[in-house]
Amino acid sequence: MKAFVELVRAPAALSVPGDVIAGAAAAGVLNRRSAGLAAASVLLYWAGMAANDWADRELDAVERPERPIPSGRISPGQAFTVAAGLTAAGLIISGRAGGKRALAAAFALAATVWAYDLRLKNTAAGPVGMAACRALDVLLGATPGDPVRALPAAAAIAVHTCTVTALSRHEVKGCETPALPATTLATTAAVALATAAGSMNAPAGGVRAPAGGVRKGSGAAAVLLAGQYAASYGAAQAKLFTDPAPRSVRKAVGAGITALPALQGALTARSGRTVAALFLAAAAPLGRALARRVSPT
DSSP states (O other), X not given: OHHHHHHTTGGGGGGSHHHHHHHHHHHTXXXXXXXXXXXXXXXXXXXHHHHHHHHTHHHHHHHOTTSTTTTTSSOHHHHHHHHHHHHHHHHHHHHHHHHHHHHHHHHHXXXXXXXXXXXXXXXXXXXXXXXXXXXXXXXXXXXXXXXXGGHHHHXXXXXXXXXXXXXXXXXXXXXXXXXXXXXXXXXXHHHHHHHHXXXXXXXXGSEEOTTXXXXXXXXXXXXXXXXXXXXXXXXXXXXXXXXXXXXXXXXXXXXXXXXXXXXXXXXHHHTTOHHHHHHHHTHHHHHHHHHTTSOOO
16 A cells, blocks of 8 residues: 555645635635545546656666566556546546536546656656646636636646746756756746735735625735745755755755645635635645655655
């Protein structure tokens, strides 16, 4: 069981439901159906992790022999079966929870996940492909309503994902130049500022709720969570200027994953759902604790 937990990077799934919740909140359709769509999203994420290791099994035998497949704890056939089974389960649940529109979005998400793992990952389009996965995940949550309203949230999470993916390409050899962390750190700051600025522009210090009212305190919560996101992820990236070793890069990538719930929470609060936002943000410290036991990268 421990090997399967490592295969799918199980704790990293804490960063996934927030995509759906942020999308649903932005579209004004955060309700019980969102829980089913979030569950489907987690399954598709785990499928992508298993497919990633199956596709990389030969490379991992050289660079990361401790991973489940090259270490012999899980066979390639088992890993592929897990990836395919989780993909099918995610599609079924999305259709049951959100209907045809959700199923279509989940199918597009699953196709993009597999395309990234099998073709895009080691190309120049890799970061964009991974960012597209996260953006589609946000839009999956918005499918019961108007997904167009969720595009700003999808863009914010997609840009963040680009920075994490760009860093992840240097987990084995380290950062050879400070240009990379400088770019990703500046981008992280821009995402946080854009999220906070959108919250501060809300009327009367609150955020307009789906029904047209204003949720008091939502703007302040969004600004606070955006700051938490920037501080957590930014600090790990800043360390790369003085210590660009592979271990530090992996820590920065892990920080990008575990800080994501804070960004998702900020986006959710910006849509007027403060309680949901705080629940999402609570996943960040839990994710960091679990990352000490099972690597999220």
